[in-house]
Amino acid sequence: MSSKSSARGESAVPPLADTSAFRAPPVTARGARTRAALVAAARVVFERDGYLDARLTDITAEAKCSTGSFYTYFSSKEEVFLAVVEEAQHDMLHPGAPHLDEDEASPAAVIEASNRAYLEAYKRNAKLMLILEQVAVVDPKFREVRRTRSRTFAARNARAIARLQEQGLVDPGIDPKMAAMALSGMVSRLAYNVFCLGDKASMKQLVDTTTRLWVNALKLDES
Known part of the structure; x- marks a missing residue:
């Protein structure tokens, strides 16, 4: 959810797969x-x-x-x-959309901006996400790639939820990790259904609905 992960010193995004056997990167x-x-x-x-x-x-x-x-x-x-998938993951985690300063903007505005950035990035990468879903069904290695990708998004969102709890802005009884897994999975599956499977919804509907569900689920104090 947060767009300022690097500024807050969060850990670098892990690779999607074991790359130790890959060719060394070019030096020129x-x-x-x-x-x-x-x-x-x-x-x-x-x-x-x-x-x-x-x-x-x-x-x-x-x-x-x-x-x-x-x-x-x-x-x-x-x-x-x-x-190719690694590049898409970088685009989806750091989509380059207009970011809001979490110290200035309301938490609900940050959630909305983050959902919009993710959904727009998913739309850009929809064909690739569909292929990854298909390959993951039959290949355990790519199934693990998909699982790692989902865990990466959930872990980032769990840290954002925990920060909101520390600030007294959301339900303190919610487990940040489980909430992040549920809410991240909801947004991801909705994006898959719309951009990969052809379900009908406008970007505004997607952003408004996912943001409201996030806010309601966390019992965010919008005052």
């Missing part, structure tokens, strides 16, 4: 550009063809580089897909 600007081009190309191909039908030759063709260049930075289709 040219290498970084080539790797970024491959990740961007892979996203195009995955969103167009799906994970199962995506081919490495299509990715390298889209990136306008050789197969040998691909294997300089990635060992497999699975690895480059994880790199």
